[in-house]
Amino acid sequence: MEWTTNIDRTLRSNNGRNGNEHISLLPMLLHSTDGIYDQEEFDYAKALSLSEMEVVKQRIIEKHKMEAITAQIEEDEQLANAMQLSLVMESSLTNGSAHASSSRPFSAAMSKILCAGCNTEISIHEHVFCWNGIVWHIECLLCLTCKQLIKDDEIPYINGVVKFSEHPFWAQKYCPSHEDDGTSSCVSCERLQPKGINYILLKDGRSLCPECFSFKIMDTNECQPLFHEIQEFFASLHMKLNQTIPLGLVEREALNNAMEGEKNGHYHLSETRGLCLSEEQTIPIIHMRKHIGRHSILDILTQPRRLVRNCEVTAILILYGLPRLLTGSILAHEMMHAWLRLQGYPNLKPEIEEGICQVLAHIWLKSKINMGSDASMAATSSSSSLQPPCSNKQGKLSEIEKKLGECFIRQIELDASPAYGDGFRVGEQAVSKYGLKETLDHIKLTQTFPV
Template sequence: MAVELCFAGRTCSGCGAEIGHGRYLSCMGGFWHPECFRCQACNDPISDYEFSMSRNRPFHKSCYKEQHHPRCDVCNNFIPTNAAGLIEYRAHPFWMQKYCPAHEYDRTPRCCSCERMEPRDTKYLVLDDGRKLCLECLDSAIVDTNECQPLYIEIGEFYEGLNMKVQQQVPLLLVERQALNEAMEGEKQGHHHLPETRGLCLSEEQTVRTILKRPRIGGHRIMDMITEPYRLVRRCEVTAILILYGLPRLLTGSILAHEMMHAWLRLSGYPNLRPEVEEGICQVLAHMWLESEIIAGSSSSSGPSSSSSSGSSEPGSSSSTSNSSKKGKRSQFERKLGDFFKHQIESDASPAYGDGFRTGNQAVSKYGLRRTLDHIRLTGTFPC
């Protein structure tokens, strides 16, 4: 960029006016008033002798780097170049959170719900069993057994609406990760999606520690977690449904819808099914429930629903001491979160949960849910 003195006859490429007498810039094949040659990012005049160009537009070199060299969403530094001089970064397939490749190996925590990495300037909540939860997911999190009962009732009504009422009363318990793992070890049947198992449908008699009372939050940690042992007695083919505590309502509900389908299959006399059939149809029901909630949440303006607090307080019963299901008009983030949970089901790469869901969903779309279930009962397979 050359700076020269002009005496007359030059037209500024920026403002279009005659430059007249005085200093001007000669660059990019034209002439400019010094105050008219501006950065396309910050709009301040470019006074440096060196500047950057993109699509025939000028930038300060520092502004060009900000615009065209991505910053890491975790550490906020410019993402480094690799040995070949290329910018190499990782991105979450749904949230498109960009981050340095090193963060995949430096133990940067992820939210146990939405899977986004924890930024350096934001602290996630540490749950009692070591999981971390981002503050957006915390907003609709369900953290104790009583608080989950209204949601359990709603999903029971969802099944009744499909003419698939679960005939026996099955206890629902919210538990910590250790209690879920111990229960899984004591279960003789079932196909578990390790290491991401977040719910179980139990058939064996066990004693499980359930979360009795909503803990309080101190700083960025869960505190005063109160649990109690709950003895599961085998009165039918299903003894309980267990779900990890601390997950958002939509994720808790999709896990519950999945596990309730396991219960419905066992209580309805279906034979032992191959994992891709049983887990596949359970994922179909979880996906159907999520779709119904996302559609309802986008138009609903009602507040939290309530249920009666009289009668039995047994987990899984129709009465509850909690009157909040955290249901109402969805925030923009919660609607996006619901889409993410659907995306997780749809893009699962495992043979049982992923391929099983896609085959089952195709069958339900083609033949309907009832005909698909009848075919599974008769053949143990999905209809083609």
């Protein structure tokens, strides 16, 4: 029937305006003045309107039911959290334990509880973790490695303070067991591998996090622009090296073998990442690399190279696969070794020589973080065969690379070894007090840092 089709079309058109809007045809027919609708049409429209009203009524009832259920759930959760916090407060106050005085998880006078992790107030809307009267936000006690709550048996309680493992720079809280259970850590920034994040495995077994991997330097040709930048850095300090020093990026095994072939030298106890070579040796130098899979081993191609001694320094060797700023700091360190030898400095104690070399690495890193952009960095970015994806055309450090640089600075400052750590701290104090030139002159005369 044509008139029923017209009514259905009108109904669909009006309902299409808003899915929740009720449009009845009955009033439209009652107020119609053109007289085109007969009694049968009127009865049909009335039936449709009543059906519509019933559907809308059911929708409204269901909506109110869902709102009531949701409100009840929220009210129950708030009540449960409030009761939990109340019990914690009452227990801690009545027991007179050391928890409140040493870690100060709450203030009784203000009737509020502070999270022992972030020291912010805990509200009744938040889920908490309670341990020996101390309250934490759940997220403040999540292990960033396994994404689970740090286990109770792994949280020792000492003098009223909860202890757990935490990275000194990244502030990553993690289960102490991850230090010994084979969990991968980035060889560069030292962050443990979080669950669900793929680390990149290098051929020699070292792992890199995605951020450090994005700034990696993998072969000798790729490192040349950075090597020239370090040379310009030394020239700006009036410490220009006039001799040509060969550079080579090498694997861990080749670096360790070269280190064993040296008669003199002082090396880091944990892992050697650079070497100022003074003896003639044949070293397999990395000249190319290739990918094998997206997150699997990166293969490299090496070529044996005979390094001949033409002066006190034969070559500088650097461990491959490290990010640009870390590689640059290692280059600055080894370049300082070369400068000391070429300037005729006598054999120095490890804490003096390694300490002053760390001071130069520290100065270079801080110059990159503070300046963020200079001509040499721009040249590095434009000349490199693999331009870091996070650096812009002006050579400014991205926030990611800047944060990594701050991490490498902190690594130098917190080094616990006597030669590299203690030596750096004494050397930095001397340079801060007397300047670099006077410190170096004093070292050459007395073989000690000025005090």
